[in-house]
Amino acid sequence: MRTTEGAPLYGRDPLLRSLVPRLTGLAYDERSRAAREYRHDLPVVLVTGHHGMGRSAVLGELAARYTGRLPLAHVRATAAESAAFSPAPSDGTAAVAATFVEILAELVYGLAPGLRRGFPVLLPGLFAVSGWPRGNAERRDAACLRFARLLLACRLAGGDENGLRHAWATAVEGRLAATAARDDAEPGRAAVTAAVVAEYTGRYRPAAAREWYGRRFPQGAEGADPLVLLGEWFRQGGDYRHAAEQSLMAAFLHDVAASYGRLRRWNREPWPLVLLDDAHCAAGQNFLELLLEHRAMPVRPDREELVVVATRLGGVPENAPAAVCRELPDLVTSSGWERRGLAPSAGLLAVPLTPLSRDDILPLLVPARPAPPLHPYLASAVHSLTGGHPAAATVLCAAVLDAAARDIDVGPRNLLELHTQDGRPVTQALLERLLPDRRQRDRLTLLSLARDSTAAEALAGHLRLQGPDQLPANSATDYLEEQQWQQRTRPDRPLVTDALLQTLLVHEARRISRGAEDGRGWQEIHRFLRMHHAQRGESGEADALRHTLAAGNAETVVAALAEEFQSEQDEQAAAHWLRCLQYAATAPTPPAGEWTDVRMQVALGAHDGRHAELHEVERCVNRLLHALWHVSEPHAEPDPDMCKAVGEELAYLSPRHPSWHAVLGQAARSWPAAARKKRPFPIPGE
Numbered sequence: 058m059r060t061t062e063g064a065p066l067y068g069r070d071p072l073l074r075s076l077v078p079r080l081t082g083l084a085y086d087e088r089s090r091a092a093r094e095y096r097h098d099l100p101v102v103l104v105t106g107h108h109g110m111g112r113s114a115v116l117g118e119l120a121a122r123y124t125g126r127l128p129l130a131h132v133r134a135t136a137a138e139s140a141a142f143s144p145a146p147s148d149g150t151a152a153v154a155a156t157f158v159e160i161l162a163e164l165v166y167g168l169a170p171g172l173r174r175g176f177p178v179l180l181p182g183l184f185a186v187s188g189w190p191r192g193n194a195e196r197r198d199a200a201c202l203r204f205a206r207l208l209l210a211c212r213l214a215g216g217d218e219n220g221l222r223h224a225w226a227t228a229v230e231g232r233l234a235a236t237a238a239r240d241d242a243e244p245g246r247a248a249v250t251a252a253v254v255a256e257y258t259g260r261y262r263p264a265a266a267r268e269w270y271g272r273r274f275p276q277g278a279e280g281a282d283p284l285v286l287l288g289e290w291f292r293q294g295g296d297y298r299h300a301a302e303q304s305l306m307a308a309f310l311h312d313v314a315a316s317y318g319r320l321r322r323w324n325r326e327p328w329p330l331v332l333l334d335d336a337h338c339a340a341g342q343n344f345l346e347l348l349l350e351h352r353a354m355p356v357r358p359d360r361e362e363l364v365v366v367a368t369r370l371g372g373v374p375e376n377a378p379a380a381v382c383r384e385l386p387d388l389v390t391s392s393g394w395e396r397r398g399l400a401p402s403a404g405l406l407a408v409p410l411t412p413l414s415r416d417d418i419l420p421l422l423v424p425a426r427p428a429p430p431l432h433p434y435l436a437s438a439v440h441s442l443t444g445g446h447p448a449a450a451t452v453l454c455a456a457v458l459d460a461a462a463r464d465i466d467v468g469p470r471n472l473l474e475l476h477t478q479d480g481r482p483v484t485q486a487l488l489e490r491l492l493p494d495r496r497q498r499d500r501l502t503l504l505s506l507a508r509d510s511t512a513a514e515a516l517a518g519h520l521r522l523q524g525p526d527q528l529p530a531n532s533a534t535d536y537l538e539e540q541q542w543q544q545r546t547r548p549d550r551p552l553v554t555d556a557l558l559q560t561l562l563v564h565e566a567r568r569i570s571r572g573a574e575d576g577r578g579w580q581e582i583h584r585f586l587r588m589h590h591a592q593r594g595e596s597g598e599a600d601a602l603r604h605t606l607a608a609g610n611a612e613t614v615v616a617a618l619a620e621e622f623q624s625e626q627d628e629q630a631a632a633h634w635l636r637c638l639q640y641a642a643t644a645p646t647p648p649a650g651e652w653t654d655v656r657m658q659v660a661l662g663a664h665d666g667r668h669a670e671l672h673e674v675e676r677c678v679n680r681l682l683h684a685l686w687h688v689s690e691p692h693a694e695p696d697p698d699m700c701k702a703v704g705e706e707l708a709y710l711s712p713r714h715p716s717w718h719a720v721l722g723q724a725a726r727s728w729p730a731a732a733r734k735k736r737p738f739p740i741p742g743e
Contacts, residue, residue, distance in 0.1 A: 067417040068447075069115055071388040072408060076102065077119060079392075080364045083127055083327035090325055097360045099328075100381070100394045101349060103336070104368045106410035107541055108491045109448025112368035115410070116151070116332040119366065128329035130167025132160055134341030151334050157302055157343045158186055160333070161309055162203055166210045168329050172316040175211035179308040181254070181263045182270065183207060185288035186301060188250040191233065201225040213261060228256050250288035258284070269311070273304050306347040307359075314361035328362040336367040342374075349401035371541030372409065377402035385411055412445025421454035428461045434694045438469030441735070442692030444557050449487055456483050469693040473564045484565040491558060497536040500529055502569065505553050505562035506582055506607075506645075508600045510534065512589055513552045519585050520577055560691070563645050571648035579648055583608040595633075602641040606686070609647040611659075615682055619675040622714065631720035632742050639738045642685035660684035660702045674713060681706035688732040695732045704729035 078084050078091035080099060106112050113133075120131045133151035152167070154160040162183060165176050187203060189196035205221035208214040214221055232252035257263065263284075270283035291301035313329060336345055345367060351357070373380050379400040383392055385408065394406045419436045432438075435457060443449040456475035460467050467475065477486045492498040500522055507513035510530050517529035530552060537543050543554045553559045570579040587604040590597035606614045618641075621634055646654065658664060660683040668676050684702040688695040707725035711718045723741040731738050 067420065068411070068413050069111065069118075069385070071385045072102075072104070072115065073118060073122075075390070076388040076392055076408075077330075077364070077366065081123070081127060081327045081330055082325060083123070085122055090327070094391060095394075097362070098352070098396060099362060099364060100392070100396075100406035101345060101352075101404055102364075102366045103345075103373065103380070103405050103407045104366065104410060105370075105372050105407055106368075107371065107446075108493075109446055109487075110410040110412075111447040112370070112410060113151075113334050114447075116334050116366065116368060119330070120151075120332055123330055127327040128168045128171030129332070130164045130330075131332040131334075132163045132167070133334040134160065134336055134338040134344070136338045151332070154340055156340050157347070158183065158305070160340055160344050161305060162207060164309065164331060165207055168313070168331075169210040169212075172313070172329065174312070174316040175213070176309070176312040177263065178266045178269050179305065179312050180207060180211060180213075181257055181261070181266045181284055182287055182305050182308050184257045185250060185254050185284040186291040186305065188246055188253055188288060188292065190246055191249055197226055197229075198222065201229070225256070229253055232256060246292060247289060250292065251282075251285050254282060254284045254288065266308075269308070270304060273307070302343070302347055303350070306344075306351050310348075310351060310361045310363065311359045313363050314359035317362065328364050331363060331365045333365065333367040335370065337369045337371065341367065341369075346401065349404045352404045353399050353401040355399060373405070373407045374402075377405055377407075379403035380405035380407050382407045382409070384409070410447075412443075413440075413447055413450055414445060415440045418445070418450050418454065421451060422457060424458050424461060426462075428458075429464070431457065431461060432468050434469055435467065435472075437694060438472060438692050442472060442557070442560065446557050448490060449557060449561075452477065452483055452487055470690065472692065473560075482565075482568060484561050484568060488561055488565055491561070492536075492540065494536060497533055501533050501537075501553065502562050502566050503577065503582065504530060504533060505559055506566055507552060507586060508590065508603075509549050510552050511548045512586060512600075515589050516582065516586060520582075556691070567645060567648050571650050579651065580608050599637040599640040602637055603644045606641050606644040606682075607647065609652040611679070611682065614641055615675060615679045618682065619672070619678045622674060622678065622710070622717075623672075626716070628716045628720060629742075631714075631717040632740050634717070635720070635724055635738075635740050638682065639685065639740070642682060642689045644686065646686075656683040656687040657696065657699065660687060660699055674710065677706050677709050681710070685732075691735075695735065697733070700729045700732040703732055 074085045079094040080102070082091055082093045083089075084091045104112055104115055116131065120129065123129050131151045132154050135153050135155050152163045154163050161179065165179065165183070169175050184204060184207075187200045189200050201222040202218065204225050205214070205218045208221065209218065229249070229252045232255060233248060236248050236252065258267075267283055270287055274281075274283055274286055287301055287304060290297040292298075317326070317328075333341055333344065335341055345365075348365065373382060379398055379402040381392075381394045381397075381403075383394070383406065387393065388408065392406055396403050415436050418439050422431060422436055422439075439450055439453050439457075443453065453472055453475065456477055457467050457472070459478050460475055473484055475483045477483055488498055488502070489495075492501065500517075503520060503522070504513040504516060507516050513533075514528055514530040522529040533552065534545060537553065538545055542558060551559070553562060566582075567579060570577055570582065583604040587601045587608070590600035590604065593600075602614050602617060618634070618638060621630075621637075646652065655664065660680050662680060665676055665680075668679065671679075680702065684699045684706065688699045688703065704725050707721050707728060711721035711725055714721065720741045724738075727741075728738050
């Protein structure tokens with residue numbers, strides 16, 4: 058299966074091939090009907106997930122499969138206020154809408170050609186709420202362009218968009234000029250609304266629509282034009298606007314229901330499909346809330362069968378306690394959704410997009426043409442590195458295949474050194490996608506090297522990373538929360554808690570800080586962080602050693618560990634020593650230009666001759682540290698010789714300490730197995 062962009066899309070079949078066909082009544086990739094799971098009450102499918110999990114790709118795939126086969130509208134909500142109304146792009150991507158009215162307009166534009174009846178009730182309502190401030194030519198032209206496109210989509214007018222836009226602008230301005238001459242005053246926005254409604258009424262005589270809106274307003278409004286009143290309430294804001302938007306939503310659903318008469322239902326024509334991307338934005342949230350409110354009404358005059366598949370960044374909204382959640386495998390035969398209660402959120406069927414499995418990743422590494430065999434554990438390495446994150450896995454696998462086509466050997470340990478086909482480093486390409494804000498991305502790249510939020514704030518002060526409104530680390534944390542990467546962390550917790558994001562940020566910091574001479578070089582940053590943690594005494598010892606090793610100064614770390622080993626301490630100190638050893642070995646490796654990777658050679662004793670002056674215990678600690686450092690890389694398959702070396706060196710040290718032999722002996726037995734299975738190293742006694 059492939060997305061509209063040509064990239065493979067795996068692991069989403071239960072949603073694409075099972076659930077959506079049962080909702081629409083139309084098979085996913087066959088010209089045949091599908092048995093419907095629901096009638097008269099359909100759930101709103103909310104697809105959730107983080108950046109890069111494939112939310113937009115799922116909607117893009119549905120749009121590609123169903124366009125032309127049923128009435129379909131594909132819209133992306135956005136937080137930015139749009140300057141002008143724009144039609145659905147012709148390239149198959151989603152149209153963009155920044156307000157509730159813009160979303161409705163895009164839905165009309167997409168659905169009207171397939172619904173035949175058009176939107177006779179909604180359309181005059183959209184005209185009524187699309188006024189503009191008197192004298193604002195830009196807003197007037199944007200609104201009149203919307204009028205033109207809506208009329209063309211509903212087959213109420215002919216000609217071209219610009220000509221129709223100009224005709225409407227001229228007609229409304231003429232009515233306003235007449236009003237000003239009659240009342241001897243400059244007309245305001247209310248007059249614009251009245252002029253737009255009068256022009257629409259004069260052209261299309263929407264008597265049925267006016268009667269429909271008239272039934273939705275209180276008796277006190279009797280005598281007023283309900284369309285003008287609709288526009289006034291919308292412009293007034295607050296509760297009035299909410300009531301006006303409820304009327305627009307009801308009109309939209311009424312028109313959809315009326316488009317499916319008895320004959321179309323007998324013929325089992327597929328239901329219309331709305332694809333709403335980024336529904337966590339304000340416009341998307343508003344649309345879904347109004348839709349769910351309407352469907353939760355005890356008495357619904359219209360039972361429309363509109364299939365809505367929306368996406369949301371993050372998880373299910375906190376204000377949706379009655380939503381039904383289902384995993385992808387649960388959707389194969391039946392979703393199991395059933396409305397329980399009258400809460401609006403009971404109409405939600407939430408489906409989180411789960412990470413890809415190793416089996417899903419393996420097909421991504423199949424070359425398009427004959428090529429040399431790839432490393433046998435690349436799929437496992439990509440899965441370990443990305444956690445099955447679809448965007449990261451797809452980019453990395455494409456980079457692997459591109460490198461293989463150019464006869465570049467790729468192994469698990471150099472995956473992050475690859476480049477995309479356009480020449481960009483893969484970490485840069487992925488971070489631009491996962492962290493869209495460049496300023497925060499650049500800030501997080503450096504601060505990710507810190508142990509926790511407190512250290513990150515100290516580093517920000519050292520690097521003079523100024524924030525416009527608050528402390529840089531707090532601003533970065535707020536951004537990560539906003540982008541749904543994590544919940545707020547305590548000062549003693551890592552600034553970035555997502556493993557993939559942390560790995561990418563650290564590698565990008567390694568890449569950009571190589572040879573930097575502005576105080577932001579790799580060595581300078583880790584030197585500062587080592588001093589920061591050293592000031593904390595014993596509680597900061599493990600962190601200080603880790604930053605020392607990250608700077609490539611293994612000799613200092615070995616000397617500190619060997620000195621502590623040889624001091625007379627009781628058995629309880631052994632756990633602290635092992636914790637320092639294990640945590641130091643998780644240090645990121647220095648940039649390649651500043652350091653040569655000889656960890657395997659050192660661990661196997663090839664460099665012992667260079668340290669003949671050292672005590673054998675110190676040489677043993679040196680071998681042990683380098684073996685642990687080598688096996689601790691999270692995305693690489695542990696080397697069997699390195700795992701064995703960890704156990705042998707701990708076994709050698711065990712009888713050479715008067716009180717630690719039992720603890721070290723236990724670690725000698727458990728740590729090699731933990732390394733082979735890529736599990737945390739157990740600390741005896743903890």
